[in-house]
Amino acid sequence: MASAQDQAVAPANNNDYLVQSDDPEHPANLIPELCRKFYNWGWVTGTGGGTSIRHGDHIFIAPSGVQKELMKSENIFVLQWPTKKYPAEERNYIRRPLKLNPSACTPLFLTAFEHGAGCCIHTHSQWAVLVTLLVEREKGPDACFEISTIEQIKGIPRGKGKGMLGYHDTLRIPIIENTAFEEDLTSGLEAAMNKYPDTYAVLVRRHGIYVWGDNVAKAKTQCESLDYLFQLAVEMHKLGLPWVK
Numbered sequence: 665m666a667s668a669q670d671q672a673v674a675p676a677n678n679n680d681y682l683v684q685s686d687d688p689e690h691p692a693n694l695i696p697e698l699c700r701k702f703y704n705w706g707w708v709t710g711t712g713g714g715t716s717i718r719h720g721d722h723i724f725i726a727p728s729g730v731q732k733e734l735m736k737s738e739n740i741f742v743l744q745w746p747t748k749k750y751p752a753e754e755r756n757y758i759r760r761p762l763k764l765n766p767s768a769c770t771p772l773f774l775t776a777f778e779h780g781a782g783c784c785i786h787t788h789s790q791w792a793v794l795v796t797l798l799v800e801r802e803k804g805p806d807a808c809f810e811i812s813t814i815e816q817i818k819g820i821p822r823g824k825g826k827g828m829l830g831y832h833d834t835l836r837i838p839i840i841e842n843t844a845f846e847e848d849l850t851s852g853l854e855a856a857m858n859k860y861p862d863t864y865a866v867l868v869r870r871h872g873i874y875v876w877g878d879n880v881a882k883a884k885t886q887c888e889s890l891d892y893l894f895q896l897a898v899e900m901h902k903l904g905l906p907w908v909k
């Protein structure tokens with residue numbers, strides 16, 4: 665039950681209907697369901713990481729600093745799309761749960777949606793972090809993780825409308841440097857997307873990865889394929905095997 669003080673700050677109409685649905689595919693149900701899976705895969709533990717979905721002219725966003733695996737549909741924020749990325753003000757939200765703040769990843773998710781994504785996933789997967797450390801000698805705008813001649817590369821698109829990468833192609837994922845605050849990664853993400861317009865993911869050094877897709881299924885399977893490849897690369901490195909031919 666909300667206190668009198670909560671009532672005072674609650675919007676007159678909080679559009680709760682936007683997150684209420686019996687459909688398991690509704691974004692307000694899917695985000696908690698996906699985050700439970702991602703938690704079990706080590707992608708969103710300790711409140712890190714998250715996911716966001718664009719559905720028609722609405723963006724569904726998780727709250728900040730919560731146990732992502734325990735999230736419920738009523739905890740989800742909603743933005744009208746398109747929306748202003750800056751300033752990220754409370755009034756930009758057409759639905760905001762009491763006593764919660766929207767994810768610090770919001771401007772990064774919005775950057776992926778500006779790029780045409782339907783879903784964006786942010787993980788703190790240790791495999792993603794490790795590959796950024798293995799290529800740490802490379803800094804600056806050209807830093808990339810590269811891998812070739814591994815079957816799972818075929819799970820990553822060549823670019824929008826260009827089909828999937830082939831077995832003999834080289835997959836390149838740009839790496840940007842981490843910043844003290846999540847939202848300050850936004851300009852680095854934008855720059856990497858401009859430099860690599862066909863990419864569907866950007867690694868963040870010593871932090872994790874942002875992966876997006878045209879829809880939820882594509883974002884999820886692309887993120888799974890990348891995580892598989894990162895783990896493989898780390899294990900190959902341990903065995904002294906080069907992962908780029």
Ligand SMILES: CSC[C@@H](O)[C@@H](O)C(=O)COP(=O)(O)O
Pocket residue numbers: 710711712713714726727728729730766767768769786846
């Ligand atoms: C373990 S804290 C991690 C956060 O600083 C951030 O990197 C993150 O991924 C999640 O931010 P959040 O605002 O909780 O959605």
Ligand SMILES: [Zn+2]
Pocket residue numbers: 712713786787788846871872
């Ligand atoms: Zn993060």
